[in-house]
Amino acid sequence: MIFTPEKEESLAAFIKTRMSPYRFSHTMSVVCECRELLRYYRAPRNTLIISAYLHDVTKEMPTPEQLALCEEAGIEISPDTLRSEKTLHAESAPAFIKKYLPEFYTEETAEIIRSHTTGIPDMTLGQKLLFLADFIEPTRRFDECVDVRRYFYSKENKDIRHLNETILYALRLTIKELAVSKCFIHGMTIQAYNYLVITENMK
Numbered sequence: 001m002i003f004t005p006e007k008e009e010s011l012a013a014f015i016k017t018r019m020s021p022y023r024f025s026h027t028m029s030v031v032c033e034c035r036e037l038l039r040y041y042r043a044p045r046n047t048l049i050i051s052a053y054l055h056d057v058t059k060e061m062p063t064p065e066q067l068a069l070c071e072e073a074g075i076e077i078s079p080d081t082l083r084s085e086k087t088l089h090a091e092s093a094p095a096f097i098k099k100y101l102p103e104f105y106t107e108e109t110a111e112i113i114r115s116h117t118t119g120i121p122d123m124t125l126g127q128k129l130l131f132l133a134d135f136i137e138p139t140r141r142f143d144e145c146v147d148v149r150r151y152f153y154s155k156e157n158k159d160i161r162h163l164n165e166t167i168l169y170a171l172r173l174t175i176k177e178l179a180v181s182k183c184f185i186h187g188m189t190i191q192a193y194n195y196l197v198i199t200e201n202m203k
């Protein structure tokens with residue numbers, strides 16, 4: 001599929017009908033942030049931008065509907081995802097895209113969207129960029145998001161090491177905030193954190 005400006009416009013118009021104004025403005029801001037990050041890193045552009053548009057397409061869908069979509073698509077939901085409902089949309093969005101927007105579905109897009117909330121160990125560049133863009137887009141007001149944005153843009157040399165260190169910082173603040181709030185922490189977030197601690201320390 002060739003991702004023409006017309007296709008992009010129709011995708012933006014479609015998602016606008018699927019979410020609240022708040023979620024739509026966050027989504028558009030994630031798209032802009034991905035474009036900004038692509039100035040520093042060479043990830044597959046169209047795949048990343050399509051993933052950015054669609055990453056929260058099921059975020060405001062009731063949980064039973066999301067579970068039904070996943071079941072229909074044969075996606076098994078892990079006990080951790082069932083325990084932290086805010087992460088379920090990352091599993092149900094690829095199922096939604098495959099069913100309702102098949103021309104925008106690829107395995108790469110599904111992979112990038114699946115990891116955008118929790119992170120996973122050994123992320124691809126595209127996965128890292130959506131994870132970071134979702135965390136730091138400028139309309140985010142949480143202290144952690146503002147801190148991580150400042151950290152990322154404070155350094156002139158935005159090499160892969162800096163990208164990894166920024167993601168590690170985001171994961172550390174997420175884990176800390178969840179623990180302080182006595183919330184359940186998704187195992188994938190801990191695994192993503194541990195993976196980066198081990199690999200970054202080996203360099």
Ligand SMILES: [Fe+2]
Pocket residue numbers: 026030055056134
């Ligand atoms: Fe998001």
